[in-house]
Amino acid sequence: MSLDKIKKILGKDLFSKAYYKKEITITDLLLIQFLLIKANIDYDVTFTSKTPRILANIQLTLYFDPNFQISVTITFCE
Numbered sequence: 001m002s003l004d005k006i007k008k009i010l011g012k013d014l015f016s017k018a019y020y021k022k023e024i025t026i027t028d029l030l031l032i033q034f035l036l037i038k039a040n041i042d043y044d045v046t047f048t049s050k051t052p053r054i055l056a057n058i059q060l061t062l063y064f065d066p067n068f069q070i071s072v073t074i075t076f077c078e
Helices: 003-010 013-021 026-038
Strands: 042-048 057-065 068-076
Touching: 026 042, 026 057
Parallel strands: none
Antiparallel strands: 042 057, 057 068
């Protein structure tokens, strides 16, 4: 995958919001997944439910090639 394609995907407002603000809604997550599938980018999503100690969050890992991946933990807005 080219660096330009990676920049184009990650430069979208939705990805910036998720990465910099570290919080998204479920609708945002579904749209992110749609964009990743459309761009044919492999990814994993791990959900951790809310507890008395932590807020509900997801860990999103994007795989661009065997040597390059990006992982971010994002809190769900309520």
